[in-house]
Amino acid sequence: MSEKPHFFIEDSLLYAEEFFSELGQITRFKGRTVTSKDISEADYLLTRSTTKVNQALLKDCHKLKFVGTATAGYNHIDSDYLASRNIPWSAAPGCNADAVADYVISTGLNLANKYGFMLKDKVIGIIGVGQIGERLVRRFNALGCQVVQYDPVKASENTSFESADFEAVLACDLITCHVPLVKAGAHPTQHMFDYETLGKLKPDTILINACRGEVIDNAELLRFFENGHALRVILDVFENEPNIELGLLNYLEFGTPHIAGHSLEGKARGTEILYQMMCQRLGVDAPIKLESLLPSLAIEHMVLTDNYSLSQRQYRAIMNLIYDIRNDDLDFRMGLKQAPDSFDKLRKNYAIRREVTSLKVKCDNSLLPIFTDLGFNTSLKTES
Numbered sequence: 001m002s003e004k005p006h007f008f009i010e011d012s013l014l015y016a017e018e019f020f021s022e023l024g025q026i027t028r029f030k031g032r033t034v035t036s037k038d039i040s041e042a043d044y045l046l047t048r049s050t051t052k053v054n055q056a057l058l059k060d061c062h063k064l065k066f067v068g069t070a071t072a073g074y075n076h077i078d079s080d081y082l083a084s085r086n087i088p089w090s091a092a093p094g095c096n097a098d099a100v101a102d103y104v105i106s107t108g109l110n111l112a113n114k115y116g117f118m119l120k121d122k123v124i125g126i127i128g129v130g131q132i133g134e135r136l137v138r139r140f141n142a143l144g145c146q147v148v149q150y151d152p153v154k155a156s157e158n159t160s161f162e163s164a165d166f167e168a169v170l171a172c173d174l175i176t177c178h179v180p181l182v183k184a185g186a187h188p189t190q191h192m193f194d195y196e197t198l199g200k201l202k203p204d205t206i207l208i209n210a211c212r213g214e215v216i217d218n219a220e221l222l223r224f225f226e227n228g229h230a231l232r233v234i235l236d237v238f239e240n241e242p243n244i245e246l247g248l249l250n251y252l253e254f255g256t257p258h259i260a261g262h263s264l265e266g267k268a269r270g271t272e273i274l275y276q277m278m279c280q281r282l283g284v285d286a287p288i289k290l291e292s293l294l295p296s297l298a299i300e301h302m303v304l305t306d307n308y309s310l311s312q313r314q315y316r317a318i319m320n321l322i323y324d325i326r327n328d329d330l331d332f333r334m335g336l337k338q339a340p341d342s343f344d345k346l347r348k349n350y351a352i353r354r355e356v357t358s359l360k361v362k363c364d365n366s367l368l369p370i371f372t373d374l375g376f377n378t379s380l381k382t383e384s
């Protein structure tokens with residue numbers, strides 16, 4: 001029998017032992033501090049976003065056959081270097097898209113409550129209409145919002161998709177960014193929001209960045225605030241993580257330590273996607289299913305009466321049962337106050353959080369489409 005492969009797996013990959021121990025030997029490593037020597041015996045390298053996968057890390061890995069990252073983003077992977085060594089790699093597309101959508105919706109609902117507006121009266125601008133952006137289009141449309149979609153890359157690849165102009169997005173009331181970090185080419189995203197672009201936004205525009213810190217020039221944003229401009233900014237991601245510009249915190253509506261995608265389901269799905277890829281590569285079945293590993297929710301299901309009608313207030317109450325961004329904002333501010341260098345620690349010790357995808361909602365035919373579009377795990381009341 002051939003020797004079992006050796007998996008080197010970043011310590012933050014959830015359920016790695018459960019998924020991979022049958023497939024081979026596992027060695028765990030720390031993403032921020034790992035060296036090439038530490039992983040020189042790797043057949044397969046599985047990471048999350050804190051491991052920088054580049055020549056410096058891989059120079060001593062002579063047996064490496066595949067690199068996988070259990071994340072949606074992949075700007076921590078030097079794909080040119082991997083191509084030069086013919087090492088295939090993959091991210092885990094869509095693994096945490098619902099978690100990020102929950103984050104954005106929680107933001108919208110809680111700010112609507114704080115400032116006294118109805119989301120349905122607001123125009124929503126979505127920058128990047130991929131896995132996360134598409135879910136948000138569905139969710140905001142289900143709430144009756146007008147949605148402006150900006151994604152020229154998708155428009156160039158898919159003739160049935162039409163992208164709005166960037167200027168049209170800048171005129172929206174709530175703008176949320178879901179693009180990869182792209183530094184060059186026809187549609188770069190690095191510093192998409194610089195001082196000049198920030199200046200085009202209406203006062204009190206809600207601007208959310210839950211993709212990559214570099215999409216908003218953080219120094220320019222701070223200068224913009226210091227010059228007295230009023231914007232309602234929510235940052236989950238920052239330039240130079242984990243050494244972020246702490247001065248920004250004074251001006252943010254909500255700040256969080258890069259946890260928008262950190263639901264239990266989102267992290268576990270990332271590992272599951274890599275597991276399925278590995279099983280395929282190794283030519284074996286993939287019998288382990290995520291559902292068998294996830295614990296049940298504290299509130300497992302809701303049954304809606306036939307005359308139920310969803311108001312914004314009720315939706316916020318339901319959402320806040322599952323995820324309330326205000327708690328994460330508070331923990332972030334308190335954590336950084338106690339220890340200004342605790343960005344990574346706050347991420348590592350992040351409380352277990354669940355997604356709306358796990359909340360089972362039983363309702364009648366009329367409510368089913370709206371609750372489905374809002375991301376819940378729906379079924380008809382007559383079904384068991």
Ligand SMILES: NC(=O)C1=CN([C@@H]2O[C@H](COP(=O)(O)OP(=O)(O)OC[C@H]3O[C@@H](n4cnc5c(N)ncnc54)[C@H](O)[C@@H]3O)[C@@H](O)[C@H]2O)C=CC1
Nearest residue numbers: 072073128129130131132151153154178180187211260261
């Ligand atoms: N804060 C967090 O915890 C998380 C952050 N992310 C970040 O969010 C990004 C998006 O995630 P997904 O939706 O899953 O990825 P995706 O790849 O499914 O979608 C990205 C979309 O952005 C579009 N795009 C690329 N360049 C663009 C540009 N210049 N202007 C407008 N659109 C552009 C692409 O065409 C694509 O449709 C990831 O690349 C990652 O960096 C993802 C998950 C969690």
Ligand SMILES: O=C(O)C(=O)[C@H](O)COP(=O)(O)O
Nearest residue numbers: 048049050071072073261262
């Ligand atoms: O999926 C992505 O892309 C993300 O940004 C992840 O949520 C980041 O999580 P870590 O890998 O940094 O734990």
